[in-house]
Amino acid sequence: MQDDLVKILDYFKKRPGTWILARELIHHFKIPMEGRRSFHNLMQALVRSRQLIRGKGHRYLLAPSTNIGPHHKGRDQGGLKKGERDSSQKASGIESIIKEFRLREAFPQKVQDETRHFSQEKMAGDLKGRRDLRSLVMMTIDGETAKDFDDAVGIQSLSRGHFRLWVSIADVSHYVQPRTAIDREAHQRSTSTYFPARCIPMLPEVLSNNLCSLVPHQDRLTMTAEMDFDATGLLVQSRFYPSVIRSRARLTYREVKQMILDNDAALQKKYASIYPDLKLMEGLCDQLRLRRFERGSLDFDLPEPEIVLNLEEGKVESIAKALRHKAHMMIEEFMIVANEAVATYLTSKMSVTVYRVHDVPDREKMKDFREFIHNMGLGLPGGHKITSKNLAQLIQSMRGRSEERIVNYLLLRSLKQAEYSVDNCGHFGLASPCYTHFTSPIRRYPDLIVHRLLKEALGSSPLSVSVKDRSARRGQMQEMLTHCSEQERVSMKAEWASRDWAVALFMKDKIGKEYEGIICSVTDFGFFVELKEYFVQGLVHIKNLQGDYYVFHEKAHKLQGRRTKKAFKIGDLVKIRVKQVNVEKRRVDFDLAISSRSSQRLSGSL
Incomplete structure (x- = not known):
């Protein structure tokens, strides 16, 4: 013991x-x-x-x-x-989550004192040694409510169908110097945490939403990855340098979609100077995606909830599946290719650098996953050694099928978590041999480290870590990255908790109502059901399953009655009644509606 x-x-x-x-x-x-x-x-x-x-x-x-x-x-x-x-029991909503996960909300006085030295007027003297990109057409593309714009993109058509892409990222490392109070606080937080209608930033607002945010029509200091691609989307050359840009527009994903997919004439006219570049970006995006999927990158179609919160009335207006379309994919592809290019460059120049790694899946978990999909009448391409390409083929084969969501969900749960490391084992999910995080230094501390290393490799910055000895520096950096990985998981759990709270708040006036849903997860204490009408999950507790003693079969992801053999398993269509909602505990409990005491197999997609 x-x-x-x-x-x-x-x-x-x-x-x-x-x-x-x-x-x-x-x-x-x-x-x-x-x-x-x-x-x-x-x-x-x-x-x-x-x-x-x-x-x-x-x-x-x-x-x-x-x-x-x-x-x-x-x-x-x-x-x-x-x-x-x-005191989290006494607090409510987001405040209780902040306390529960021990998130650092207020910035210490020393940090506030340091931020007073920053100003827009001082920027003129900071342009020395920077490439002036202010004449380029650069733009930001983000969500409707985003305030911290840390990436801007620009494109140019070259001869023979080639492209030149600029990805300019806010130069946070210019303002946040090592061993300052701001730097220590940023490392402790390691990441920004996003809640419905609220954010706990990694950096003070004067940086995250102002000087480092690439707002339109303002000069901003950046680190730029300039990349040339051939007509097939193959990267043929890349260059990196400190720069200054002036964004032409702050676009939203919705606006970009309306222009390039819906052919919205009014928006195309409004952004006439930018629209041709968006069409070029669309073409390059298609080539990059094709190449990435050919090498075996995994593309899970698992939508996130979009929560609309009414702060004045203190209620959740709606919870729906967030749409993912070409505008999101464009930015995603450009950020991935920039991250890969920077990782490759730093690997060639530095003895120690930062990688975003995603190790190969655990063999036993893959064995269980293979067994589960076999019971569904599905097969996994390849032999006993699973590659990302095998899994990518499976994901592609499931497109549009009723079991697609369930298979994707279980596969994701079978993979390891990505993390930060000084050792490169590649990124399994992206099928990338060399990957890092470079594109979000406003909200991720590892990206800030990468910027410092990039400046060091370019010869424009002194050593960012005081210990020059390679092994000592390696150990020091790994300790920092381990902390960042741990804090990333804390932040994710807090964000999940905030979604659970929003779901409970949304469902509290629906007690007694009946809905159809799909069993999306089975545990030894019951099963979770995702509703068809709302993007909401709730628990049917095992104690509420009447008429038998139910046994949990972990590998089969099902609960089965010992006497009747009645089973409830992932993918089953059920009708539930909202039994109980506890907003404080962030719990929504269902029980089976009388008409659904016997489950049936999924007959339609979510």
Whole structure:
């Protein structure tokens, strides 16, 4: 038992300030069903001994007094002080999520003091050594509510059907210097966190929404990747340099779609000086996507929820599937190719650099996935060694089929998480041998490190890390990147929690109503149903399944009655009734409608 306690505590010590779900621990330590009662007893023992703090929803946090060791020295995660109690129960909505996940909201006074030195007027003296791109037609393309515009794109048609693409990224490294208060705070946060109608930024607003934001008709300092492509979308040459740009327009994805897909004449006239470039970008995008998918890049069609929040009335107006179309794809392709080009360049120039890596899938998980789709009458191309190209072929074969969403969802869950590292193992999901993150330094700290390394490689900046010894520098950088990967996961969990809160808020006046939905996930405590009418999920708890004792079959993703053999499995179409909604706990509970006590197979796509 003592060994088990030590292992659990070690797991938490590597993730200071992070709330961890019990089911995450169960999955990590591969605890079988028969051992879970003992596991929960161990967790309670750690809570009673004040080594862990228990939160809502079976979440646990390492107690501050337990957070010891040189690796964590000085790392302020906003934890509870001695004698302080978790007040997240009393807070509501987004505020409770901020407290629950220990997100750093207010900027320290030292950071605020440093930001006072920044101003637009001082920029004139910062143009030395920069390439002047202000005469180029550059534009930003973002969502409707975006404020931190960190990337601008421009294009030019060359002879023989070739293209020249400029991807200019806000030069955050010019303002955020190493070992300053702003830099330390940005590293602690590592990422911006986005909630419905709200953002907790990585950088103070004077930078994220002003000086570093590539707003139209204003001079802005950038780092530019200039890339030449042949008529087939093959990258033939790339150049990198500090620059200054002046964006011609702040476009939204909707506006770009209306111009290039819907042929909106009014918008085409409004943006007459930009529209021809958008058509060029559309053509290059098609070539880049074709090349990427040919090499085996995975393209999951798993839409995100689009939440419309009415702040004045304190309610959620709607939750629908966010549309993804050509405008999104254009920016996605341009950012991917820029990231790859920078990664390749830094690999050739630097002894230590930053990679965004995505390791090959776990063999056992792939075996289980193959078995599951086999039971659905589907096969996986290739032999026992799974490649991204095999999986890409499967995804393509599922296009338009009723099982597409379920297969994509399960496949995504079977893959490993991407992370940051100084060791390059490639990016499995993108089928890219060399990849990094360069394009979002306003909201991702690893991108800021990459910008500093790029300047160093170009000879326009001194060493960004004081330790010149290669092995010491490597270790120092990996420690920074490990923290960034951990904080990225904390931020993602907080964003998921905010969606759960919005869903509960949206569904609270729908108790008793019946809806059709699809079983999208099955666990040992019940199954989750995604509604057809709204982009909403809720839980049918196993205790609410009447008339039998249901057993969880993990590999088959189903619950089956021991006596009747009635089964509920992923992909089944069911009719549910909204039983209970708890906004504070961010839970929506369903039970089966009388007309749906027997499930049926999916007959239509979501």
